[in-house]
Amino acid sequence: MRRLKRKEDKPVKKKRSQNRQILQIAYLFVLLFCVLIGYYSYFLITEGEEVASNPYNSARIDRQAERIRRGSILSSEGDVLAMTQTDETGEESRYYPYGNLFAQTVGYSTRGTTGIESVANELLLHCSLPATEQIYNELMGEKNEGDSVTTTLNLNLQQTLSDAMRGYTGAAVVLEPDTGRVLAMVSTPDFDPNTINQTYEDIIADDSNTNLLNKAAQGLYSPGSVFKLLTLLEYIRENPDSWQSFSYHCSGSIEVGGTTIGCSGGSAHGDVDAQRALELSCNGAFIEMGLALDRESFRETCEAAGFNQQIDFELPVSKSSFTLDLSDSVFQTAQTVFGQGETLVTPLHMAMIVSAIANNGTMCTPYVLERLTDSNGNTIAEYSSPSSAQIMTEREAAIISGMMEGVVTNGTAGSVQSDAYQAAAKTGSAQTGGDNETNAWFVGFAPAENPAVAIAIVLEEGGSGGTNAGPIAKAVFDASLIP
């Protein structure tokens, strides 16, 4: 028995020690697995973001694309502006449901990245789903869905603006004055981002082709008479108690430094005060006002309003320039104060300036990215205007706003008159040299009392701002304000 027992004992002992070894190995694997999951989660949650946002890691971002399907770009109402489609073979392609409509603003990601596709590149190739969900998807051999960005862009306003600009070359921006949200941004001519791979070489081979350029933010234009708003601001600022007694007799032209400068259309405006001068856009009256200004102070006013400054917008922006200084001749000064001369602006910047007038003098830096969400629709981050600045006093803004209402009611911006709302505006027809047709400008906002939208439009060689650009602003105001 004892012997048998011993005989039996031995295998049992051996089996127990084998079980212990298997268990130890199993524990080791569980431990390793936990360490792996722990590290992976840590990497996804913390380092992943750091690594992804490091600009030197474009190779890393490209590798992200191998495990994450690029997220979508949405309008403020959730319309899909860009999305990734996957066919039955697993081949991915980027699809832009509205074709040309958001061309330069949304951009493309199939031939380098431009526009919002470029700004939000790292966000779209980052997945904020819970780590467990991401690991499960990877174990199942499936790609994780990248996060989506919701923009401030309004599909209806973008479509309205684009339709109204059909046939014109130019650019326009619509802002929400009290937030800086970019509601619409159009540059024409444009391109279809769906076919950019086929058309790209032809577009860049032609030096005169500006289809890829976001002229709304990068196009620099002579402001013409819309600049009179700044001359007016400075005149009111330097003459806070006497600006209302300004008077000028317009005979249709004015002689400055031996050169005759004509008034708009060569018409004689007769006796005008500051209000009437703005309504009729009388060059002579503004030259009279402008030549009396303190140039240093004028320059400070313009620089506070964003000239010679880099605007902190997500998309690339050209710097507007204002060069007037003490060494400039009387003729150069006269040119500058009514918007000719060396001054250059972008439509985006002009939209910001009228937004400040609409917003009690406060200028909000514009922005186009509103929200980041994971593919389950959970909000990961929300964005707002990065900064704002009081560029004129509330009183100055109220005076200019009221005078801009007069431009609509009794002046050159009659094309935006409406029974449904009162708009405030200023027109411009900027000379571009030679026999070229003038660039047509229109800036304004509505409703004047409680502004919901502000707009700046420039039409290259578009002729009269009031006649040709005004109806485009009217279409946007109507779409925005009439239910």
Ligand SMILES: [Zn+2]
């Ligand atoms: Zn005049």
